[in-house]
Every structure is written in C-alpha cells, then in structure tokens.
Amino acid sequence: MNANAVELTPIKITNEVVPMKMFGIDSRFIAPILITLILLGGQLSFGILESYPQTLTAIGVSILFEIVLSKLTSGKFPHLASAYISGISVGILVRSPDIYWTFAVCAAISITSKYVLRIKDRHIWNPSNFGICAMLFLAPSAVASLSIQWGNNLYAMMVVWLLGSVIVYRLKRFHITFTYIAAFLFFSFVRSVWTGDPYLAEIAPITGAMYQLFIFFMITDPKTTVRSSKRAQVVVVIIIAFVEMILRLFENVHAPYYALFIVGPVANLIDIWWISRKKSLEAATAQ
Amino acid sequence: MKRFTKIFIILLFAALLATPLIIQRWNQPENKTVDTETAIKRYGFYFEEVAKKSGVDFTHTAPTLDSKLDNIMPQIASMGAGVSVVDFDKDGWNDFYLTNSGENSLNALYRNNGDGSFSDVAQDLGIADVNKRDSGVSMGAVWGDFDNDGFDDLLVYKWGKTELFKNNQGKNFTKVENTDFPVWANINSGIWFDFDRDGLLDIFLGGYFPENLNLWQLETTRIMPESFEYAKNGGRKYLFRNLGDGKFEEVSKQMGIDTNRWALAVGAADLTGNGFPDLFIANDYGISEMFFNDEGKRFIDVSEKSGIGFSPKSGMNASFGDILNDGRLGIYESNISEEGILLQGNNLWMPRPDTNGADMKFDNLASNFGVDMGGWSWGAQFGDLNNDGNLDIFLTNGYVSADKSANYWYDFAKVTVGNNTIIGDAANWAAMNGRSLSGYQQKKVWLSDGAGRFNEIAQIVGVNETFDGRAVAFVDLWNRGVLDVIVANQKAPVLIYKNTVAPENKWISFDLEGSISNKSAIGTQVRVLWENKQQLQEIHGGSGFAAQNQRRLHFGLGKADKLEKVEIRWASGKIQVIENAELNKIHKIKENG
Numbered sequence: 108m109n110a111n112a113v114e115l116t117p118i119k120i121t122n123e124v125v126p127m128k129m130f131g132i133d134s135r136f137i138a139p140i141l142i143t144l145i146l147l148g149g150q151l152s153f154g155i156l157e158s159y160p161q162t163l164t165a166i167g168v169s170i171l172f173e174i175v176l177s178k179l180t181s182g183k184f185p186h187l188a189s190a191y192i193s194g195i196s197v198g199i200l201v202r203s204p205d206i207y208w209t210f211a212v213c214a215a216i217s218i219t220s221k222y223v224l225r226i227k228d229r230h231i232w233n234p235s236n237f238g239i240c241a242m243l244f245l246a247p248s249a250v251a252s253l254s255i256q257w258g259n260n261l262y263a264m265m266v267v268w269l270l271g272s273v274i275v276y277r278l279k280r281f282h283i284t285f286t287y288i289a290a291f292l293f294f295s296f297v298r299s300v301w302t303g304d305p306y307l308a309e310i311a312p313i314t315g316a317m318y319q320l321f322i323f324f325m326i327t328d329p330k331t332t333v334r335s336s337k338r339a340q341v342v343v344v345i346i347i348a349f350v351e352m353i354l355r356l357f358e359n360v361h362a363p364y365y366a367l368f369i370v371g372p373v374a375n376l377i378d379i380w381w382i383s384r385k386k387s388l389e390a391a392t393a394q
Numbered sequence: 395m396k397r398f399t400k401i402f403i404i405l406l407f408a409a410l411l412a413t414p415l416i417i418q419r420w421n422q423p424e425n426k427t428v429d430t431e432t433a434i435k436r437y438g439f440y441f442e443e444v445a446k447k448s449g450v451d452f453t454h455t456a457p458t459l460d461s462k463l464d465n466i467m468p469q470i471a472s473m474g475a476g477v478s479v480v481d482f483d484k485d486g487w488n489d490f491y492l493t494n495s496g497e498n499s500l501n502a503l504y505r506n507n508g509d510g511s512f513s514d515v516a517q518d519l520g521i522a523d524v525n526k527r528d529s530g531v532s533m534g535a536v537w538g539d540f541d542n543d544g545f546d547d548l549l550v551y552k553w554g555k556t557e558l559f560k561n562n563q564g565k566n567f568t569k570v571e572n573t574d575f576p577v578w579a580n581i582n583s584g585i586w587f588d589f590d591r592d593g594l595l596d597i598f599l600g601g602y603f604p605e606n607l608n609l610w611q612l613e614t615t616r617i618m619p620e621s622f623e624y625a626k627n628g629g630r631k632y633l634f635r636n637l638g639d640g641k642f643e644e645v646s647k648q649m650g651i652d653t654n655r656w657a658l659a660v661g662a663a664d665l666t667g668n669g670f671p672d673l674f675i676a677n678d679y680g681i682s683e684m685f686f687n688d689e690g691k692r693f694i695d696v697s698e699k700s701g702i703g704f705s706p707k708s709g710m711n712a713s714f715g716d717i718l719n720d721g722r723l724g725i726y727e728s729n730i731s732e733e734g735i736l737l738q739g740n741n742l743w744m745p746r747p748d749t750n751g752a753d754m755k756f757d758n759l760a761s762n763f764g765v766d767m768g769g770w771s772w773g774a775q776f777g778d779l780n781n782d783g784n785l786d787i788f789l790t791n792g793y794v795s796a797d798k799s800a801n802y803w804y805d806f807a808k809v810t811v812g813n814n815t816i817i818g819d820a821a822n823w824a825a826m827n828g829r830s831l832s833g834y835q836q837k838k839v840w841l842s843d844g845a846g847r848f849n850e851i852a853q854i855v856g857v858n859e860t861f862d863g864r865a866v867a868f869v870d871l872w873n874r875g876v877l878d879v880i881v882a883n884q885k886a887p888v889l890i891y892k893n894t895v896a897p898e899n900k901w902i903s904f905d906l907e908g909s910i911s912n913k914s915a916i917g918t919q920v921r922v923l924w925e926n927k928q929q930l931q932e933i934h935g936g937s938g939f940a941a942q943n944q945r946r947l948h949f950g951l952g953k954a955d956k957l958e959k960v961e962i963r964w965a966s967g968k969i970q971v972i973e974n975a976e977l978n979k980i981h982k983i984k985e986n987g
Contacts, residue, residue: 153624154681154704179399204731204739205761208417216410223407246414247734248767254736254811255623255706261813304805304824311812311822358804360735 162198169194271323290348333378438780455496476534476940483564493532530554534940538586586935590690594636600657601629623706625679628656661712676709715776728771739766770832773939781899781950790863795833861886917965
C-alpha cells in the first residue's frame with residue numbers, strides 16, 4: 108500500500124493534489140482508517156501479522172523519516188497520514204520472522220525514496236512498492252512478502268473486497284481496481300492456456316490477502332498513478348497486469364510488485380512529459 | 395532544498411540500500427569444509443558418515459497412491475522415512491528400526507553386533523513385512539514396554555492400520571490383535587507416554603489426512619487442506635489408555651483432546667512441573683497446539699494461553715531440550731523457509747522466566763538464538779554433540795529433490811495463497827512434472843555457545859549430504875560416551891554420522907528402568923548439577939519427526955571433574971538422588987520399588 112494514497116485529486120491535468128472530503132472526514136484520513144481496520148481485523152481474527160512490535164517498528168520508522176526529511180527539505184512539519192500508511196503497508200506486506208531491522212530498513216527506504224527519486228516535484232515510484240521490491244531484491248534471505256489468506260473461507264475476503272471497493276469508489280479510483288481485476292482474470296486465462304495449468308490455480312493469488320492490499324491501496328496511489336486522464340490510468344493498469352503476466356510466465360513469485368515497479372515510473376515519466384508538453388502548448392496558444 | 399541537504403539525503407538513501415547487503419554478508423555463516431583435526435580442535439567434534447561401512451544399506455521407498463494425485467504425487471507421498479532407537483534384546487547395545495513406505499517394501503531392524511557392525515534382523519523377527527496396499531504403509535514407529543515385561547514393544551503407525559508388536563524377550567515379535575486401533579487412519583505422529591501415571595504406557599496418535607480417506611482409492615481430489623494457514627480439516631487425534639491387559643481404550647475426547655488440525659509431530663514432556671506429561675502438537679497448515687495435563691484427569695487446551703497458538707506455520711517437529719541449562723525445557727518446532735518466498739522460520743519455544751505451572755507461557759526465540767532459518771525443515775533433535783555441557787541441535791531438511799534445474803516453488807506459492815475452494819482440491823494444483831521443491835538442501839548443525847547463541851557448522855563438521863531428510867535420532871551406537879546421529883531420508887539411503895569427540899570433555903549417561911513407573915522409564919526426568927550449572931533431560935517415547943532417540947540419557951559435562959549430584963524424578967513421581975556419580979560412565983539405574 109502506498110504512502111500517498113491519502114492525498115487525493117480529481118482527474119485533471121495538474122501537478123497539484125487537492126485534499127477532498129469523504130463521509131464528512133478529510134479524505135487523507137480515510138485510507139489510514141481503512142488499512143488500520145484491515146490490519147486489526149486480520150490480526151485479531153487470523154493473526155496475519157508477524158508481530159505487533161514489527162509492524163509498530165515499520166510505522167515508527169516511517170513517521171520518523173517523514174518528519175526528519177520533510178523538515179530538512181521544506182522546513183515544514185508534514186501531514187503524517189502518508190507515512191503512517193507506508194509504515195503499516197510495510198508492516199503487513201513484509202514477512203521476516205522475528206527480525207526487526209528488515210521492517211525498519213524497508214520503511215526507511217520507502218520514505219526516503221519519495222525525497223530522492225523525484226522528477227518535477229513528483230516522486231515516480233510508489234514508496235512502499237519501491238521499499239518492498241528493494242528488500243526482496245537485496246535481502247531475499249531475510250525477507251519474503253505476505254503470502255497468507257484471510258482465513259479459510261470467502262466471507263472475510265468478501266468483507267475486505269466490499270469495504271475496499273466502496274472506499275476506492277468514493278475516492279474515484281474504482282476504475283483502476285476494477286480494470287486491474289478484469290485484466291488479471293483475462294491474463295490468468297491466457298497463462299492457463301499457455302502453461303496448461305488449471306485456470307483456478309492461475310486466479311488463486313488474487314484471492315489472497317496480499318493482492319487485496321495491492322489492488323486497493325498500491326496501484327490506486329494518486330501520487331504515483333498517472334494524472335493525464337482516466338483512460339490513461341486504465342491503460343497503465345492494463346500494462347501492469349500484462350507485465351505481471353509476462354513475469355508470471357517466467358515463474359516470478361513477486362510478479363505484481365515487480366510489474367508495478369517497472370511500469371509505474373515509466374508511465375509517470377511519460378505522464379510528466381505529457382502534462383508539461385500540454386501546458387507549454389496551452390501557454391503558447393494563450394499568447 | 396539546499397545542495398548540502400540534497401547530497402545528505404542521497405547518501406542516506408544509498409546507505410539504506412546498502413544496509414541489507416551488509417547485514418546479510420555479516421550474518422553469512424562460515425561453512426568451509428575442514429579436516430577432522432581442525433574441526434575437533436575448533437568445535438570439539440567431527441562426523442563421519444559410516445552407514446554402508448557399518449553394514450547398513452537401507453533406502454527408503456515411497457508409496458504410489460491413487461493416480462488422481464499424479465500431478466502432485468511427490469508432494470503427497472513425501473513422508474514415511476522414520477528411525478527409532480531401541481535396545482530390543484537388552485544386550486546393552488543400541489539397535490534401531492527404520493520404516494519404509496513403498497507397497498510391499500520392508501522395514502528394517504538393525505541389530506547392533508557390538509563390533510561396529512549392524513545386521514538387519516527385522517524379517518527374522520517378524521516386523522519387516524508391514525507395508526501393504528490393503529493395510530497401509532509405515533509413517534513411523536516408536537518403542538515402549540506396554541506390558542512391563544522388561545522388553546520394549548514396537549508400535550508402527552501408518553497411513554492405514556496402526557500395528558503393535560509385542561517383543562518376546564528379544565527373540566521375536568507377535569502382532570497384538572484387538573487393540574481397538576482405528577481400522578484406517580492416516581497417522582503421521584505417534585508416541586508412548588504414561589499420561590495418567592499408572593505405570594502403564596499409553597499411546598497418542600496424530601492424524602494428518604482425514605481418516606475417511608484411503609489415499610490409494612480416492613473418490614475425490616478434494617483431499618487437500620482447506621487453507622495453508624488455518625486448516626482444520628485434517629485427521630483426528632487418538633489417545634489410547636493402556637488398560638493393562640493388552641487392551642487399549644480410546645479416550646481422546648473424554649480427556650479433552652478434540653482437534654482435526656494436520657498434525658505432523660507430537661511430543662510429551664512435563665513442562666509445567668506437576669509430574670504429568672503435557673502434550674505439544676506441531677501442526678502443518680496452522681497453529682501448533684499445547685495441552686497441559688491436569689494430573690492425569692484431563693488435558694486442557696492452552697494453545698493460546700501459553701502463547702504458542704498464534705502465527706500459523708507448517709509445524710513438522712517436536713523435540714525438547716534444556717538449552718540454557720536452567721532446568722526448564724524448551725521446544726524446537728521446524729517450519730518452512732525458502733529465501734525470498736516463504737520465511738516462516740523455525741520456532742524455539744522457550745519458557746517465559748516469570749511463569750510456571752499451569753500459567754506457563756512460551757516465547758518463540760528461534761531468531762534470537764540463531765536457529766530459525768533451516769530451509770524446508772523436518773526432524774531435529776537436541777543433544778550435546780561435543781560434550782561441552784550445552785545442548786546442540788541437528789536439523790534435517792529438504793522436501794522434494796528432483797530436477798535440479800526446475801523449481802516448483804512458483805506454482806506452489808501460487809496455489810497456497812488461494813481460497814479454500816482452490817487450495818482444497820488437488821486437481822487445482824499445477825503438475826510438478828519432475829520439478830524440485832526445496833530440494834538438495836544443506837542440513838544444519840547448530841552448536842550452542844551456552845549463552846543463547848548457536849553457530850551453524852554442518853559442513854565444517856562433515857555433514858554434507860543433501861538428501862530429503864525426514865527423521866533424526868541421537869544415539870550412542872558404539873557405547874563411547876558420545877552422541878552419534880542417524881538420519882532417515884525420504885526415497886534415499888539412511889545415513890549414520892559417527893561422532894568423534896575431543897577426549898578432554900567429560901560425560902555421564904543413564905540407562906534407567908522403572909519399577910513403579912513404566913519399565914521403559916518414559917517420562918522420567920534426570921537433573922544433573924555441576925559447577926553451579928544444571929541440565930534437565932527427560933526420556934521420551936518418541937520425539938522430533940517420525941523418530942525416537944535412545945532411551946539412555948546422555949549429558950556432556952565439559953571440563954568438570956565431578957558432579958554436585960544427580961536427581962532422578964521417575965515417571966511415577968518418586969525422587970532418587972545420586973551423589974558422587976562417576977564420570978565418563980554409563981550408569982544403569984533401577985527405580986527403587
């Protein structure tokens with residue numbers, strides 16, 4: 108899940124991100140509230156976390172880095188919702204039994220990436236996606252990603268799906284989630300035909316907890332999804348699902364993370380260029 | 395942003411990215427093969443694999459189950475290699491029994507000839523030919539003297555009909571009929587223990603697949619766990635109370651044990667100190683379970699209360715050891731770890747210092763002690779391998795070693811996160827097609843420093859074989875005052891690691907025989923006190939995975955030149971104290987009647 112999913116913007120050609128209200132609450136609080144509910148529900152009912160202290164370590168380090176780096180770069184005290192979400196995402200998605208440094212380092216990398224990997228005042232990687240991919244790549248002996256279910260029946264999963272859908276719908280990001288699911292199901296069929304493996308085996312991952320966090324929080328991140336148009340967002344998410352399919356055909360276990368890691372920044376760079384070009388053209392026309 | 399600030403943040407980012415690489419390099423165990431002399435000088439012991447040299451030529455075979463499971467047959471038919479140590483003929487030399495699992499394959503009983511060699515006498519004695527399509531195949535075996543005639547009897551648990559063989563004075567065996575054992579059950583764990591302390595050994599059997607499944611004749615492919623973490627659709631558990639007339643009564647539900655998790659290992663030990671053995675069950679596809687024994691009247695499920703019943707993993711081992719020499723037993727439970735994919739980490743359940751009795755709680759300190767990452771771990775045992783006075787761990791591992799260049803992990807990980815409608819049906823699992831799944835893994839020998847850290851040195855001390863290990867048993871095969879190791883491997887040869895230990899370290903061993911207690915003395919605890927240290931050990935009627943160590947209790951003592959005392963708390967509860975016990979000697983002690 109993503110560090111900046113809180114700061115929402117209607118689709119328009121702009122680099123500005125305008126907070127909005129939802130259910131009478133500042134929308135920046137909606138995602139933290141939702142993910143906290145998911146975390147607590149998952150932990151109390153199914154014990155999904157490695158441990159509370161590890162998750163708290165990730166949250167604490169995220170917040171600490173956000174405050175320090177924001178103060179250093181802008182002199183301002185930051186809104187902490189974004190760091191909180193990054194931390195909690197790392198706390199849920201990283202699996203590293205009884206080791207604390209992995210949670211701390213992953214959270215620190217996630218937050219720092221926002222301040223380093225920037226183009227035209229936009230960070231181009233989803234922070235927690237970057238942090239998790241970095242750890243999976245650099246520390247495979249100490250880190251895996253969440254590979255667990257919400258219990259052994261459909262009910263818990265349906266609750267998460269329903270709640271997540273309502274939230275992303277109200278946040279005007281449902282088209283992204285919906286497109287990804289549709290694309291995943293289609294590409295699963297292609298993989299099934301290609302490999303000869305059962306279709307149900309191919310769609311199995313999307314019924315797991317990791318994907319629910321991925322599709323509701325990570326790929327819908329307003330700051331690291333393209334801003335040009337809804338259509339562009341739909342196209343990008345289809346490309347992410349396609350790249351994931353390719354990676355899966357090469358039996359890559361972390362295909363969704365790596366697909367977003369590859370496609371996300373490329374799409375953002377094109378988006379930045381496109382917006383900049385359009386602004387230039389508009390300015391030229393105005394003159 | 396100022397330039398200096400920018401540079402600082404970039405450098406910080408680079409340092410953060412470098413951190414995982416540095417920490418991993420730092421934690422890399424030193425594991426170069428060295429010569430015997432160097433290993434002994436450095437670590438105090440060295441192993442030499444001597445199975446064939448000693449006349450032990452036994453290769454486990456797996457069963458061929460219903461063809462509906464062909465796509466994942468290597469995964470399903472992946473257990474059954476077991477080893478249990480016994481001195482069946484009471485000649486003072488440890489023998490051992492090996493289980494096989496192919497249809498019509500033979501189990502083996504290797505008699506210790508006392509001259510360094512072994513001979514398989516199972517067929518002659520009538521306990522070899524037990525693996526049949528109609529009555530099931532062996533998954534393990536344990537020894538215990540159920541009729542207190544002084545000779546340990548043999549219990550073979552199976553995917554099929556569990557069988558009990560009475561030992562006729564070490565001369566031959568007679569199958570015990572009408573035991574009330576289930577007609578068919580898919581048992582993967584079994585132990586002898588005297589849960590009600592009546593002097594008669596009882597039996598616990600843990601089911602894995604549900605008992606209504608005959609894996610050779612399936613009506614459906616919906617036989618898999620309903621979840622990788624929360625499955626409760628496994629086999630039932632059985633608790634057989636020994637009635638003393640050669641009969642057993644099934645009392646599990648009556649005694650408070652009613653669980654259908656997928657049990658792979660069980661161990662019994664008096665963890666609460668009330669003199670009655672408690673039960674620890676290591677479950678696959680879920681949390682583990684702990685049952686405290688309420689003075690033989692009932693078992694109380696304290697899985698959550700004791701701190702054990704959280705964080706679902708893939709439990710495959712249950713062994714007990716007093717790792718910190720503080721007189722309290724910890725539990726080692728193996729799980730699955732595969733780099734970058736699934737890092738469950740093994741569990742080392744240590745008793746929380748400020749808790750005791752029925753309020754006893756445990757914390758998983760495997761990572762703190764450095765014994766968490768063992769690959770796809772199976773059987774493990776505690777024992778003092780270099781006689782330095784601290785308990786070490788030998789862990790075997792590896793699931794399916796097939797094509798080295800093809801890996802099934804991607805497909806495995808894909809399905810195991812799926813909902814129960816998907817994971818529960820074997821037909822939904824992608825075909826393995828000869829691929830390996832955590833195969834060819836390096837075994838682990840963790841040497842304790844006595845202060846809560848373990849150092850992994852398997853290759854340095856001569857453990858290099860990478861078969862798919864299942865069961866580990868510790869035994870002094872040549873009566874030398876050292877612990878040798880037997881490893882039973884799935885679809886592979888059995889291995890015997892003969893231990894050479896630095897002679898300067900002292901030791902003491904105890905061969906115990908009960909009188910009021912069961913004759914096998916299972917459940918008896920021995921506490922050795924020396925140089926302001928103490929170590930507690932207990933005789934188990936089965937521990938680890940599909941294994942049973944020697945009944946003889948072996949204590950390494952380091953450089954000690956004398957003991958303070960030895961306290962024996964017999965299974966009956968009687969206490970016996972021995973002063974001035976001679977070191978470097980096997981003591982034969984009989985319970986005072």
